[in-house]
Every structure is written in structure tokens, then in C-alpha cells.
Amino acid sequence: MAEMTLIEAIRAALDEELARDERVFITGEDVGKRGGVFRATMGLIDKYGPHRIIDSPLAELSIAGVGIGAALYGMRPICEIQFADFIHPAFNQIVNEAAKMCYRSDGAWTVPLVIRAPYGGGISGGLYHSQSLEAFFTHVPGLKVVIPSSPHDAKGLLKSAVRDPNPVLFFEPKKGYRLIKGEVPAGEYTVPIGPANITRAGTDLSVFAYGMMHYYCLKAAEVVAAEGINVEVVDLRTLLPVDRESVVASVRKTGKALIVYEDNLTMGYGAEIAAVIADEAFAHLDAPVKRLAAPDVPAVPFSHPMQDWFMPNAEKIAAAMRELANY
Amino acid sequence: MAATAVASPPTLNSRLPTDLSTETLLEIYRVMLRSRRCDERAWVLHRQGKVAFHISAIGHEAAQAGAAFALRRGEDWLVPYYRDLTLMLALGYTPRDFYLGLFGKKGEPSSGARQMPSHWSMRSANVVSTSSPVATQIPHAAGIALAIKLRGEDKLCLTCIGEGSTSQGEWYEGLNWAAVHKLPMICLVQNNQYAISAPVEKQMAVRTVAERAAAFGMAGVSVDGNDVLAMYRAMKEAADRARAGDGPTLVEARTYRITPHSSDDDDRSYRSREEVEEWKGRDPIQRFRAVLEDAGLLAVEMHEQIEADIKAEVEAAVKFCEAAPYPDAGEGLYPVYAEQITSNK
Numbered sequence: 001m002a003e004m005t006l007i008e009a010i011r012a013a014l015d016e017e018l019a020r021d022e023r024v025f026i027t028g029e030d031v032g033k034r035g036g037v038f039r040a041t042m043g044l045i046d047k048y049g050p051h052r053i054i055d056s057p058l059a060e061l062s063i064a065g066v067g068i069g070a071a072l073y074g075m076r077p078i079c080e081i082q083f084a085d086f087i088h089p090a091f092n093q094i095v096n097e098a099a100k101m102c103y104r105s106d107g108a109w110t111v112p113l114v115i116r117a118p119y120g121g122g123i124s125g126g127l128y129h130s131q132s133l134e135a136f137f138t139h140v141p142g143l144k145v146v147i148p149s150s151p152h153d154a155k156g157l158l159k160s161a162v163r164d165p166n167p168v169l170f171f172e173p174k175k176g177y178r179l180i181k182g183e184v185p186a187g188e189y190t191v192p193i194g195p196a197n198i199t200r201a202g203t204d205l206s207v208f209a210y211g212m213m214h215y216y217c218l219k220a221a222e223v224v225a226a227e228g229i230n231v232e233v234v235d236l237r238t239l240l241p242v243d244r245e246s247v248v249a250s251v252r253k254t255g256k257a258l259i260v261y262e263d264n265l266t267m268g269y270g271a272e273i274a275a276v277i278a279d280e281a282f283a284h285l286d287a288p289v290k291r292l293a294a295p296d297v298p299a300v301p302f303s304h305p306m307q308d309w310f311m312p313n314a315e316k317i318a319a320a321m322r323e324l325a326n327y
Numbered sequence: 328m329a330a331t332a333v334a335s336p337p338t339l340n341s342r343l344p345t346d347l348s349t350e351t352l353l354e355i356y357r358v359m360l361r362s363r364r365c366d367e368r369a370w371v372l373h374r375q376g377k378v379a380f381h382i383s384a385i386g387h388e389a390a391q392a393g394a395a396f397a398l399r400r401g402e403d404w405l406v407p408y409y410r411d412l413t414l415m416l417a418l419g420y421t422p423r424d425f426y427l428g429l430f431g432k433k434g435e436p437s438s439g440a441r442q443m444p445s446h447w448s449m450r451s452a453n454v455v456s457t458s459s460p461v462a463t464q465i466p467h468a469a470g471i472a473l474a475i476k477l478r479g480e481d482k483l484c485l486t487c488i489g490e491g492s493t494s495q496g497e498w499y500e501g502l503n504w505a506a507v508h509k510l511p512m513i514c515l516v517q518n519n520q521y522a523i524s525a526p527v528e529k530q531m532a533v534r535t536v537a538e539r540a541a542a543f544g545m546a547g548v549s550v551d552g553n554d555v556l557a558m559y560r561a562m563k564e565a566a567d568r569a570r571a572g573d574g575p576t577l578v579e580a581r582t583y584r585i586t587p588h589s590s591d592d593d594d595r596s597y598r599s600r601e602e603v604e605e606w607k608g609r610d611p612i613q614r615f616r617a618v619l620e621d622a623g624l625l626a627v628e629m630h631e632q633i634e635a636d637i638k639a640e641v642e643a644a645v646k647f648c649e650a651a652p653y654p655d656a657g658e659g660l661y662p663v664y665a666e667q668i669t670s671n672k
Contacts, residue, residue, distance in 0.1 A: 025477065051477055057507060062466045062500035069470020069484075072455055073404070075477070077470075089496075097463050105448045105456035106439030107661075107668035141663045165665035 004184040007177040009151035010040050010116075012184065013158035014078065018048050021076055024162060027054040028063055028080025028116075037082055038118055038177055064090035064115060068098050068167075071113040076162055084119035084171060085131040085299075098167035099142030113167045114158070118174035119147075120212050120262055121294075122311045126302035132211075132263035132294075137169050138240045138272070144168045144193055145240040149214035151182040153237055156191030164193060173212035180215055193238050196246035202232035204325050205256035205287075208247060208273050210236040213260045213312060220317035229325040239269060247273055248280045255286035258324050262312055265293035287327035292320045344556060346563075347396070349624055355396055355555060356619060357633055359388040359612050362413035364637050365422050368645060369429055369444075373590045377649070378429045382445050383586040384412035386553075389611030390517050390580035391487075392417055393558025397566050398485060404453040404475075406468040406486040408461070409445045410517060414487065418452045422641050426648035433654040440654050461492035465501030465514065472510035472575070483511040483569040490579075491522020493539070494530050502577065506543040511569035513562065514577050517552065519584035524597040540577040552580025553611040556618065583609070 004012065017024050026041055032055040035042030045053040056063045060081055067077040081087045087094075098111045121130035138145050144166055148154035154172070161168040173180075199214070200221050209217045214235045221231040234250050236243065251257045257277050259270035270291040277289050292312055294300075300310050343352065362384055369381040384391065387410055395417030398405070407414060412425065420436075427435040428444040437448040438456065448456035455471070457464050468486035475482045492498060493516060505512045516536045520527045533539060540547025546568060550561040558580060565576035583606035587594040594603070619625035661667045 057500070057503055059500045059503070061497060062469070062504055065463070065466020065497065065501060066470035066473060066504050069406075069455075069467035069472075070474040070477075071470070072467060073471045073474035075474045092460060092463060092497075093466065096458055096460055097467070100458065101456060102665055102668070103661075103663050104438050104442050104446070104458065105450075106441065107665070108448055108450040109456050110665040110668075112665075144664075 001183045001185055003181055004151045005178045006148070006151050006154050006172070006180045007038060007040055009155040009184050010158055010172060011042060013155040014041060014044060015047070016188070017078075017159055017162040018044065018052060021162075023074065023076040024078065025052045025054060025070070025075060026078045026080065027056045027067065029056055029058055029082045031055060031080055036080060038174060040080065040116070060086050061089040061093050064093040064098070067113050067115070068093060068101070068111050071111045072109055076112055078114045078116060078162060081115060081117040083125075083129050084117040084133050085128045087117055087133060091136070094137065094143070094167070094169070095140050099140045102166070103142060110165050111167045112165045114161045114170055115167070116170045116172060118177070119171045120173045120175055121300035121307065122175045122212070124302060124304070124307065125300065127299035130300035132261070134171055134239055135263055135267060135269050138269055142167070143240060144238070145171070146193055146238050147171045147173065147211040148237060149173065149176070149211050149235050150180065151184045153191050153197070153235070155184055156189055157193065157237065160190045160193050163190070168193070171211065173215070175212050176215055191237075194241060194243060195238070196243040197235045197237055198232060198246070198250065199235045200231065200233040202230040203254060204230045205258060205321065206232045206234060206250040206254045207258045207260060207321065208234050208236055209260040210239060213262050216312065216314045216317055217260055219314040220321055223314065223318045224321045224325070227322070229321060231321055242272065242276065244276050244280065247276050251277050251281040252284045255284055256324050256327070257285070257289045258292060258320055259289070260292045260312060260317055260320075262294050264296045265291060266296050268293050287324055290320060290324050292317060343618070343622055344559060347559070351396065352619065352624060355392050356615055356625065357637070358395070358417045359392045359413060359555065359615065360633060361422065361637050361640070362388050362416050363612055364641050365416070365425055366412060368641050370586070370590070372429065372645070378444070379431070380443055380590055381429065382409050382589040384410050386519065386583050386585040386606070386611065387517055388413045389555035389615065390515070390552040390558050390582050393555045394485060394487075394515050394562045397559055397562035399482070401452055403482050404455065404471050404484040406455045406464040406471065406484065407447050407457055408464065408487045408489065408492075409457070409459070410489065411447060411487050412445065415447050415449070415454070418449065418454060420447070420449055422644035423647055426644050427651065430648045430651070431653065432648055432651040439658065441659070462488060462495035462497040464488070465498050466504065468512055468514070469501045469504040469510060472505060472512035473508060475511055476508065481570060483513060483566055485513045485515060487515045487517060489522060490516055490518035490520070490527055490536050491525060491530050493536055502543050502545070502575070505575040506545040509572065509574035511572070512575040513565045513569060514575065515562070516577065516579045517582060518579050519582050521584055521588070521598070523588040523592060535579055537577055537579040543577070545575045545577060547577040547579070549579040549581060552582030553609050553614060555611060555615045582611070
């Protein structure tokens, strides 16, 4: 076991999968000599060569589209979209092509493709380097959507994503790339795509989150624990398919649910989790299902006071936990 | 590089290619005629109210047959578009396969009757599934060609598209990859002069689609798309270039869409009957028939026999598909994910 940052764990997963399977290659903007703008692919071109670490033209839809083609041929492409905010030109390729290929060919063709994209705010990225876009893609049958929140899970889930026979969107909380550290086993292990993970057991209320918000939820749970509020924290990890069982089981235990996400509130991922709870755990609820999310403005503003106002954080989450616990 | 040529004069070049046997020439003719008769029957079925939708390849037979026979069929890859009926029949798709799609019947081979007709897929022949939004297939072809190159295999990827769709960004981004990485890829643009109602001059300010190849740094050639032998030669050259590692080619087949865009379109609102009649006079099948007859390869009796065989084949296929069952509604539930694939495809 070694302590790693989130980005180091992601790099380790990429390295190990490139070594394991010669069908795996990486493409995206600046992934070669530069090693990616966040350094996820740092050093990989020296180890694996420019035919496995391929600098793409500056054109996101083609990164996804070329990845789809290579996957159809039998390769295992890992495509990097430099910032999730730039994924929109590739939306048609991801939603109309990758996601529908298996269904529309009655299973004759599949797209074993991973698209990695750093997402999220709090890094002075303004409107177009801060977005959280998971809800656009979790609406799409045929895709899998994964967001890790710890180095351990990042490595294990990314390895699972590379081996998955379906298109997997792998959103990485970029604010946590160097901030989030944790123990990571050396060498081979995977974390399965699908199950959520109870990262802190509790009895008073359930908090559901993923990515950076999960990290803050653990911090907030610690703060309110000192005040006698016993919070259960569930790291959803895989957003699609939805792990309904874990969500429902936790709410049945605690009777209260708070969902935290840094995307803007309305029609966000938390709406689906709230609906699952209403549907399958209604009789166990002792309080309204609550969501804590970003305000309904187009994206994260740049200037610090506005950015801080936009972003959910440990203090805001702790306040929401107290309010729900006291309901 | 970047050589753009407007090849082939307006009259049919009747010099037969020396690398095609008589059997192959007649097979090309048979495929073109089979495509035409299948297509005409589909229009009749639509007028009879028996099928919901048809999108036609009439007029495109030479462009597609010329392309098909320049491929190593079964080895090379194809990312087609919806007008590629002739190409599909040349690659082994059968009239029965086509009509199962037209009727939306159980076991339809491209999509299990999930997609509209003419949304081809045939894994056994390396034909990739296609969708309806145009030009999405071009980056896929580049990705396939990239994989071929990464693996060092002696194959190529052909993709087809209409001239209107070359206005899409996906066309540019896909071809740019092919040029940057010198990929073994051919993009065949079937320029039938109309994107539904929009004539080609509303799509582009250049004289030919092929001129655009210069912007990518790839070879481009514009061919009389109603001359199957000229098409074969241009495609063969492009295939040789791809196999030699000399990169992609943009081949433009100049042709004409004889029918409305689809069975839901009425072309009388945007083009004259005289124009359509003029192009009917340049029918690619009649032109090829004349070449074969001139060369003494196709006697009248032989032509009539081919016609009779195709008619019987088409009628048998229509009869079979009309009587075939529909899919169970529950088949619509799967396979959304690869884990749900249960068939032995």
C-alpha cells in the first residue's frame, strides 16, 4: 500500500491497463509529451510510444468518434476530453452513436470505450473549466457513468471501465486531483462498476454524494458527529446504472435522506435519487428528501466571492445535515 | 498529395478494365440490376401502403457497385450511409434481408427491426451499424482505419456519405484525422446534387466536393458516378493508395438522385421534371449494359435471363417477408448493454 493522490492513482490505472492489454491506447488533446494538462498521462508516451499515446487534433467530437471507430474494430481506446466543459461537441457521438450502437445493431456491435473527463468547480475555472455534466449522460441508456472520489476507487474503477464492454464516461473531480490522497494497493485490483459504497456508517440520516462532494460530505459528517449527529455517507461512485438497492437500504435504516451534488439543482442527478427514495422507501421516511446542490445559474462564475457562493462545501453540507437531523 | 482531378469525360469510357474477368463484369451488372429492381419494388410496396418508409438508391448503382468491386470484400471495412443498397447487396446482403427491414419484421439482420429501413449493419462482412444523423460515421471510419494502421493490417476502411452531409463538422474532423495520420481510408461522396431539397450550390461554394481534399492534404478525385467502370478505376486507385500506406482518398461520384429523397418527400416542389428526365437518360445501368453488349459480353437472352432470375428472387423475398412475423414487443427491452446480448452473433 502506498499513499497516492487521485491523479497518481488514475495514472497508475492507465499505466497498468496499457501494460496488460495491447489493444488499449490513449488519445486526447496534449496527452503525449505534455502528459495531459493535468498530467494524467505523464511519462506514458516515453514508456509506450506515440502509437499508444496519440495526441489528437483539437477537436472533441472526433476524439469520441475516432475512439468509437477503433473500439468497433476491437481496440480498447481511452479518450481524454481535456475539460468536461468541452465535451458538448462530442455529445452526438456519445449519445447517438456510442450509447445506441449495441441496441441498434441488436448486439452485433459494441463500443468498449472509456471517455475520461475532469469535471467540477472551485478551481477558478470560470464558466467553461468548471462544469459538472453527469446529468446529461446519466439520462442515456447504453452508457455507464462513473465518478470516483478516492484514489483507491479511481484506480480500481478506471481499470474496470477499460475492461467493460460498454461505453463508460469516467468523470474525475479535478479539484481533488492533488487534494484527495489515500492508500492505494500496488498492482492488480479492480472496483466493480455498479455498487455504491458506504464510506461512513451512521444511523441519523443518509447522505448520498459522489466525486468532490463526497469528499466534503465526509468532512461535514465528522464535524456534525462532534455535535452528536450520526450521519451515514454513501459514495454513489457509479451513477449509471443506478444502485437503487444501496440507496433504498440506507434510507430504510436512517429514515432521512440528503443528496449532495455540485451541478445546479434543477433536473440534476439528485432528482433521480430522490425519486428512487420516494418510490421505494416512502414508508420509511421521517423527513422530506432534501437536496443540496449549486444554484440554478448557467455555470460557475470566476470571481472568488461568486465562485464560493456557487460551490457547495463542507460548511454548507454540515448546515444541511443539522437541519435535516433536527427535522 | 492534394492532387484534385476532375476525371473521366461525360461520355462513358467503354474501355474494359483488364483486371476484371467477364464473370466479374457480369456480376457487377447483376448487382446493379438487383439493386434497381429491389428498390423499384420497395416504392411499389410503399404506394400500396404495405411499408412505412423507403429511401432509394436509384441512380447510385454505378457509384456503389464500382466501389464495392474495388474492395477486398469480406476483409475491408465499410461504414455505409442509408443510400448504400447496391453496396450492401454487393457485400452479400440479400433482398430478403432488405425487405425484412422494409417491413420491420422479426430477425431483420441490421438491427433486429429496431432501426428504420436501410440503416445497414452486417458484422460478418465488416459493415458497421449506422444511424440517421448524417456524417457521424466519418469519425468512426477514421477510428477503424486508425486501428487497422496501429495493428499493421493490410486492410482499408471505406465510408460513404452524400454531398450535403459534407457540410457537417463531423465530416471535416473525421477526414482531418485520416489525413494527419495517413490512414488507409476512402471517403466516397455520392454527390447526387440534392440534400432533400437543397441543391449542391447551397451546400458549397466550390465546384466539386473533391476540391476540398486539398484542404486536408489528401488525394481527391471527382468521377462520373454513372460510369461504373470509371468508378471502379478511381476506387481501385484509392484502394491501392490506402494499401501502400500513402493515405486516404476523397472520391466524389457525380451522380443524380432520380427519386425523391425518401418516400416522405415530394421533389416536384423543388426541381423540374425536365431535369429529372434528362438524368434518367444517363441511367448508369443502361450505360453499362451498352458497354457489355458492345463488347459482346451480354447477349439479349442473357440479359433477359438475369432480369427473370432477379424478378423471381425479389418476388420470393417480398412474399417471405410479408408473411414473416413481427418481433415480440418485449424484444425492444434488450440489448441496451453488452452484458444483455444473448444471441449468437
